[in-house]
Amino acid sequence: MSLLRPKDDTRPWTGSYQPYDLVKEACIAVGVIALLAIVLTVLFSSPDDKPSTIAQWSRQMPVDFVKTAATELDGTSGTATYGPPYNHNGEGQHAAFIHLQKWLGVSHPINTADDYVIRPLETIPDDPALQRALAEYDAAPEKTQKAWGQAYAKPLEEDAEAEEEGKPPPKTVTVNSTTGMVSVQASGTGPVPTMMTSLLSLAQSGGLDGSLLTSRQFFQTDYTKPLLFMADGGLLDQRAEEQHLGGDEWGMMNETGSYPGQAWLWLYAFWYQIEPFKNSENADILVMLAMGVLSLAFIAIPFIPGVRDLPRKIPIYKLIWREHYRAIKPRSNA
């Protein structure tokens, strides 16, 4: 006997057998489960909340859209600073010396300023003011571009902060209720206001959804760019909060509406609710590594002393096989 291979007193069964119709049992099981699935379908159906589009986002939350677009342009958005696999502008997460995110590199490059702002704007025809603005932006040194972007973004960030804290919004950001256009009062913004106004207009017309999807080729099935852009903004977050899908609410176990979700993800969701994972910048890699170790342990249960012995110590098996144990009980008087 070794640590990994326990003393196993399980002997081959030499006792009696009962008739058993395997195929019939399988057919009955399929019938029962199919019927259950149909009954649940008739009773409850399934959820299908419509997806958000960039057009909807820019119309429902124009200030949030413009703020996000400004941060994409000046390289301070979540995607812009993410790091691999999208760009080299961040270190990514790590656990001690393990930097898997960095090691696997940039496989899906996104340049947020180019992809989300400049190139979509370049597709807009017959707009001399915009073309001049783009030319001015392109000709400026990087430091100037960043300064313009940050000057424009600052009032928008103050507006967002005020909204979050329930304070009155600063007067530097206004929305025209008729046109849906956003005005930002700030100095030193260069051509950025013209660019942002055109981008908002393009988004509200629905052109940006298509532009982000088909920028590389006509046929596309990769929604990474539009999804990451929307995820940088507030609309998906707002909808998720309404449906209790946020991480602080064990959201990864949940489904939209009142439907059951993914209860099997309970342990994965659990770690995000407790320290040190909860407030860690490296929460994701720490949780994934913890779950990786536990998954390997789950597979290896037959080999783990203690864990493999628990069934004998807590004898639920005596209930399961009670009929068998009663049948083989030695006769009291031989």
Add this chain to the structure above:
Amino acid sequence: MSHAAASAVMGAVFNLNHPAHVVHWHFIKLPLANVIVIGLMLVAFAVAIALPFPGAARRAAARRGADGSYPVAGHPPSGGAGR
């Protein structure tokens, strides 16, 4: 689309297309549907073990070899529980 209309379109008897009722217990926050599913799993496990399984008389006969139509101890009629 209103909830009633959505329900009609999808033909569900019960409309679950509204934000979930969340069950709070210490730091555990779960929607009611998930709590029900987990609860039902525990109940199913307990009931499956507790409920007697049909065919006890047939099994007892097989053990005694009394019913005659089925081979008794030793090797199973076909195949078997090997190692």
Add this chain to the structure above:
Amino acid sequence: MSGAPESSWTVKVREKAVEALPPEKLLPDGQPTYVASWIYMFGVASIASLVVIIASGSILALKGPAWWHYTGVGHFFNSIHMWAVELFFFVMVVHLWGKYWMAAWRGGRSRVWVTGAITFLVAVPTALTGYVSQQNFDAQWISTQAKDGLNAVGVGAFFNVTNFGQMYSYHVLLLPIAVVVLVSAHVLLVRRHGVVPPIEVGARLASVPAADGPPPATAGAGS
């Protein structure tokens, strides 16, 4: 058979297969009398759920990923698919609990446990790829959240949950094949080794005559 050479791969494979699983073992018509609990039904219920998942999924695949959003029939089959998945995880986990408390890896059956555990672990990303292939708000949210966990461990570099085309391919083909192969291995191992006998109770096992079957030939029957 015919005069096939001894080096025939076909003959070797056939002989090995038949030796490991003769027809009577592959499709037995008897089971040990200790198989007498409803808990044993959860394994076949897991397989049954998988059958319903694949059947309903095949119908969804026949009509393409957008169909269920704009037809009542499509939505009906999507609902069956979703509830079959809920049932699958429900019965599979109860099956897992039962097998753990029976210590069903005993008697040389550790591979049965291992294949079962890996099946569960592969079923989780199979479900995930389904959720991100829905092309609705749920898919948008799940993909933009799940990407962070996967990117953090470098998996996002080659498994992109926001890439619908890739996720749909994994969900409809690659991962179901993996699940079916694992479940098949799991079930064939159970057929090979038989359903695990009950844990033996009593301190002096060798001296307790079984009311059932012949007495043990020798003591010390290890694995």
